Amino acid sequence: MRTILLFVACFIWAGSPLLAAEASEGKEVFQKMCSRCHKLPESGTRTAEQWKLVIDIMQGIMQQRGETLLNEKEKQQVLLYLQENAKQPSSARETGAENLFIARCALCHQLPEPGMLKAAQWKLIIKTMQQRMQQAGVPQLKEGETELIMEYLTEHARK
Numbered sequence: 001m002r003t004i005l006l007f008v009a010c011f012i013w014a015g016s017p018l019l020a021a022e023a024s025e026g027k028e029v030f031q032k033m034c035s036r037c038h039k040l041p042e043s044g045t046r047t048a049e050q051w052k053l054v055i056d057i058m059q060g061i062m063q064q065r066g067e068t069l070l071n072e073k074e075k076q077q078v079l080l081y082l083q084e085n086a087k088q089p090s091s092a093r094e095t096g097a098e099n100l101f102i103a104r105c106a107l108c109h110q111l112p113e114p115g116m117l118k119a120a121q122w123k124l125i126i127k128t129m130q131q132r133m134q135q136a137g138v139p140q141l142k143e144g145e146t147e148l149i150m151e152y153l154t155e156h157a158r159k
């Protein structure tokens with residue numbers, strides 16, 4: 001038992017500077033790789049979960065444009081850096097659907113307010129946005145993603 005505790009203690013002790021080093025490398029990778037097409041985004045504008053989704057979307061854009069993607073190690077380092085500097089979730093109930101909506105619908109303009117339209121109107125808007133994504137070379141929503149976002153919008157739409 002003693003040895004196990006000691007082992008765990010050493011692991012934690014040795015682990016945190018290691019993580020800190022990874023995160024600081026992550027900052028460099030972030031600054032280099034994420035300022036190629038637009039100005040560097042502020043880390044505090046999104047939660048860690050939302051950053052995960054945004055990075056996957058960005059990887060899709062890079063791929064479509066023939067730009068160098070982040071490799072797996074760089075991606076993990078950037079996520080670690082962003083996690084340490086990300087926005088705190090506003091509520092414990094922040095759902096996957098809400099995170100997806102935020103990740104997907106605040107890329108080209110401010111996040112729209114769900115209560116400003118009725119569900120049927122949102123459905124049409126999403127169709128238009130899919131076209132805009134295609135025109136802009138941003139990967140379109142997959143079927144399951146459209147459904148999730150529509151569920152979220154329907155729940156919060158103008159009645």
Ligand code: HEC
Binds near residue numbers: 045062
């Ligand atoms: C190959 C080009 C490209 C690269 C590289 C790229 N992005 Fe983007 N990014 C885009 C495009 C296209 C948009 C959509 C808006 C626009 O047209 O500028 C966007 C929008 C964004 C937005 C929303 C606007 C904002 O500032 O809030 C965020 C956040 C973002 N990118 C994060 C990242 C991160 C993080 C990385 C690095 C992992 C990255 N991007 C790398 C092309 C790129």
Ligand code: HEC
Binds near residue numbers: 133149
């Ligand atoms: C590829 C970029 C891009 C993405 C991603 C995007 N939009 Fe848009 N959106 C636009 C453009 C361009 C306009 C029209 C000009 C403007 O208002 O900036 C627009 C306008 C809108 C409008 C105003 C109504 C209109 O038709 O002009 C709403 C509402 C909207 N978007 C909702 C969304 C939602 C919801 C999502 C997520 C599913 C989304 N947008 C994702 C580019 C985008």
